[in-house]
Amino acid sequence: MHTDETDEALLALLSENARAPVATLARKMGLARTTVQARIERLETSGAIAGYTLRRSQSASAPLRATVLISIEPRSGPAVLARLRALPRVEQVHTTSGRWDLIAILRARTTEELDETLDDIGAAKGVKSSESLIHLSTKIDRG
Numbered sequence: 001m002h003t004d005e006t007d008e009a010l011l012a013l014l015s016e017n018a019r020a021p022v023a024t025l026a027r028k029m030g031l032a033r034t035t036v037q038a039r040i041e042r043l044e045t046s047g048a049i050a051g052y053t054l055r056r057s058q059s060a061s062a063p064l065r066a067t068v069l070i071s072i073e074p075r076s077g078p079a080v081l082a083r084l085r086a087l088p089r090v091e092q093v094h095t096t097s098g099r100w101d102l103i104a105i106l107r108a109r110t111t112e113e114l115d116e117t118l119d120d121i122g123a124a125k126g127v128k129s130s131e132s133l134i135h136l137s138t139k140i141d142r143g
Helices: 005-016 022-029 033-046 077-086 111-123
Strands: 064-072 090-095 102-108 127-134
Touching: 005 022, 005 033, 022 033, 064 077, 064 111, 077 090, 077 102, 077 111, 102 111, 111 127
Parallel strands: none
Antiparallel strands: 064 102, 064 127, 090 102
């Protein structure tokens, strides 16, 4: 689906607050409420808006975050993914191209939890090597 500048502005406002009332969005955009409602429905129908979700506070129950770059042995992907799926502090896993095969995003309450999870990943059968990047602060978050 092709989006125009108005759609992009609407998506930006919804990214900031997906629970904003249509009337508020319309007022901020200088459009009629019915126009904004129709655009939202069109964006949902086309798949440009896939859904609305809860975003947890970074400082809530698990304030420590890390990205782990993982290199795996050939044909070990399913086993490594099963192991990562079983680790409760692994929030997301992405496949990549390049030197690293997987990227895992972790969230932990304490440095001990983070250290334990990093050890579990490094010890997983099929993991050739890993590199950990501890998140210090968030400078931009559009997600």
